[in-house]
Amino acid sequence: MRRGILTVSCILLTVGFVGLFVSPGRRWSVTCTRCGLQTRCSSWPWTHRAFAAPTDAELPAASTPLSRWYSANVGSPHEHRWIRGTCTYHLNLWGRGVSVGCNPSLAEPLMYEQAEIVEFLRHLADHGLDRAFHGLVSHESRDVRILAWRSRLGVDVHDGESVKRWWSRLQDEAASEALKARPEATQGRSP
Numbered sequence: 001m002r003r004g005i006l007t008v009s010c011i012l013l014t015v016g017f018v019g020l021f022v023s024p025g026r027r028w029s030v031t032c033t034r035c036g037l038q039t040r041c042s043s044w045p046w047t048h049r050a051f052a053a054p055t056d057a058e059l060p061a062a063s064t065p066l067s068r069w070y071s072a073n074v075g076s077p078h079e080h081r082w083i084r085g086t087c088t089y090h091l092n093l094w095g096r097g098v099s100v101g102c103n104p105s106l107a108e109p110l111m112y113e114q115a116e117i118v119e120f121l122r123h124l125a126d127h128g129l130d131r132a133f134h135g136l137v138s139h140e141s142r143d144v145r146i147l148a149w150r151s152r153l154g155v156d157v158h159d160g161e162s163v164k165r166w167w168s169r170l171q172d173e174a175a176s177e178a179l180k181a182r183p184e185a186t187q188g189r190s191p
Contacts, residue, residue: 064114
């Protein structure tokens, strides 16, 4: 009897101790490129789910400045287009973080600069370009999204002529970038 209790106790202590350091679970955040909604996803070996997009059951997602702007100004129902965050958290058996791995080269403005995006959209609303710019900053191509966001640095939003020149240049560059992102769109055409 004593030997059985001692054996069970040793097994439980070993599992508990090992559970602190083994990291079978993963957690990461995702952002919708269209509306800016954010949520977290997790994966465990027994769920057979490796880095998949969130299901409706995992939403309620966190309201963000961009998702609130989207609801007020665009508001159209859409299928979420999720992009992964830059960090993945490794979880132990008890769901606690053990380590984290990040890749900053994957960072996008939609993930981290939503308040700045909304402020810029508010300035563009005076020129009637807020929804059009949102279309570029939420484009399906990552390159177009980043190009659109970086282009804002050279524009004076209070000068109408400056905004017109900037917008014309941005549309040309975004169209060119979108074609590069989809090489099949240019196949079969003569230059």
